[in-house]
Amino acid sequence: MGKLQEKVAIITGAAGGIGSAAVQLFVDEGARVLLVDSAEAPLRDVASRFGDRVAWVTADVSSARDTERYVNEAVTRFGGIDVLFANAGTEGAVCSLLDATLEDFDRVLAVNVRGVWLGIKYAAPRIALRKGGSIVITSSVAGLVGALGIGPYVASKHAVVGLAKTAALELAAANIRVNTIHPGPIENRMMRSLEQQANPGDPSAIKGMYHAMIPFGRYGTNEEIAKLALFLASDDSSFCTGSVFVADGGLVAH
Numbered sequence: 178m179g180k181l182q183e184k185v186a187i188i189t190g191a192a193g194g195i196g197s198a199a200v201q202l203f204v205d206e207g208a209r210v211l212l213v214d215s216a217e218a219p220l221r222d223v224a225s226r227f228g229d230r231v232a233w234v235t236a237d238v239s240s241a242r243d244t245e246r247y248v249n250e251a252v253t254r255f256g257g258i259d260v261l262f263a264n265a266g267t268e269g270a271v272c273s274l275l276d277a278t279l280e281d282f283d284r285v286l287a288v289n290v291r292g293v294w295l296g297i298k299y300a301a302p303r304i305a306l307r308k309g310g311s312i313v314i315t316s317s318v319a320g321l322v323g324a325l326g327i328g329p330y331v332a333s334k335h336a337v338v339g340l341a342k343t344a345a346l347e348l349a350a351a352n353i354r355v356n357t358i359h360p361g362p363i364e365n366r367m368m369r370s371l372e373q374q375a376n377p378g379d380p381s382a383i384k385g386m387y388h389a390m391i392p393f394g395r396y397g398t399n400e401e402i403a404k405l406a407l408f409l410a411s412d413d414s415s416f417c418t419g420s421v422f423v424a425d426g427g428l429v430a431h
């Protein structure tokens with residue numbers, strides 16, 4: 178029997194690297210999954226691989242109306258919600274805090290923080306109706322330590338740790354677990370964007386710099402992060418709540 182047999186999950190950022198790997202793993206483990214993303218074409222493409230075990234809806238997670246809509250869609254399509262994987266995120270611009278713009282700061286915080294809060298706000302009452310479940314939030318190693326050039330992103334990823342810990346306290350009585358996952362650099366679009374922005378002339382130099390900082394000497398894979406999300410989504414983590422779970426090849430052990 179799969180680890181998510183009979184469970185219904187919502188995955189936001191489902192068209193992206195980590196999100197789409199989680200869709201694959203959650204479906205393989207027996208879940209029915211609502212895929213949420215703001216990018217319609219890649220979302221449709223991911224959903225097309227999975228038949229009627231998945232449904233998809235385009236939504237901007239920073240919008241209250243969109244969040245209510247995607248939560249309602251999961252209930253309409255699959256009868257309830259057991260798991261929210263609040264994973265959608267944006268890296269924003271690479272520049273110093275002194276050069277950051279108001280627009281970029283507000284957008285990064287809106288997607289990465291308000292989006293997570295809205296997901297909790299609208300999904301938790303539905304999860305409570307199933308006598309409990311799990312909310313997994315994708316933070317980052319940038320939610321544990323500072324990082325040069327991505328101040329709004331760092332602030333946003335620290336902020337969701339506070340949201341998760343508070344939600345864990347408030348939702349324990351409803352038997353809802355809430356935890357954050359903290360990937361190090363992952364081999365996907367977001368790192369390509371950060372490398373390119375940090376050094377347009379030689380993005381591979383940034384990758385080399387990260388490899389040198391990571392004790393395992395490499396980036397992680399989307400699948401390695403999806404496996405951590407699966408552990409927290411499933412009953413295997415039945416006594417884990419309000420905690421941070423790091424998967425970074427040893428990066429923040431320094």
Ligand SMILES: NC(=O)c1ccc[n+]([C@@H]2O[C@H](COP(=O)([O-])OP(=O)(O)OC[C@H]3O[C@@H](n4cnc5c(N)ncnc54)[C@H](O)[C@@H]3O)[C@@H](O)[C@H]2O)c1
Nearest residue numbers: 190192193194195214215237238265266317360362363367
């Ligand atoms: N890639 C990394 O190295 C890394 C490291 C640590 C944490 N993370 C976090 O992992 C999560 C997933 O990112 P990823 O690595 O798969 O990158 P990604 O860019 O491939 O995926 C992010 C997805 O979020 C979607 N998205 C962005 N804004 C949205 C919005 N307003 N509403 C709905 N969807 C939106 C994007 O369309 C994209 O599909 C993010 O929260 C990211 O911050 C990534």
